[in-house]
Amino acid sequence: MAKITFITADNEEVIVEGTQGSVMELAVQNNIKGIDGDCGGVCSCATCHVHVNESDFEKVGEPSEIEADMLELEDEVSEYSRLCCQIKVSDAIDGITLKVIEE
Numbered sequence: 001m002a003k004i005t006f007i008t009a010d011n012e013e014v015i016v017e018g019t020q021g022s023v024m025e026l027a028v029q030n031n032i033k034g035i036d037g038d039c040g041g042v043c044s045c046a047t048c049h050v051h052v053n054e055s056d057f058e059k060v061g062e063p064s065e066i067e068a069d070m071l072e073l074e075d076e077v078s079e080y081s082r083l084c085c086q087i088k089v090s091d092a093i094d095g096i097t098l099k100v101i102e103e
């Protein structure tokens with residue numbers, strides 16, 4: 001079980017819980033504003049861009065090469081950027097906070 005806090009673009013804090021799938025899927029199921037998941041999670045749309053809270057970044061780890069290439073095309077990229085369809089929901093990421101970056 002992982003508890004994840006999303007901070008939406010209008011600064012609303014939404015806490016969701018999940019056990020499986022990707023963080024993007026969990027966000028879409030919970031109607032998190034700004035996470036659209038247009039490509040269905042295959043790392044080709046970047047509508048699931050988030051900034052991971054600095055102190056949580058170790059839990060989610062660095063993006064893969066494909067993901068990093070995709071992120072390069074984005075505005076508002078930071079060293080804590082991830083595409084959350086590429087983050088698996090698991091105990092390992094329990095307690096993380098993600099800021100939603102809207103297009």
Ligand code: FES
Binds near residue numbers: 036037041043086
């Ligand atoms: S859902 Fe398309 S890149 Fe993540």
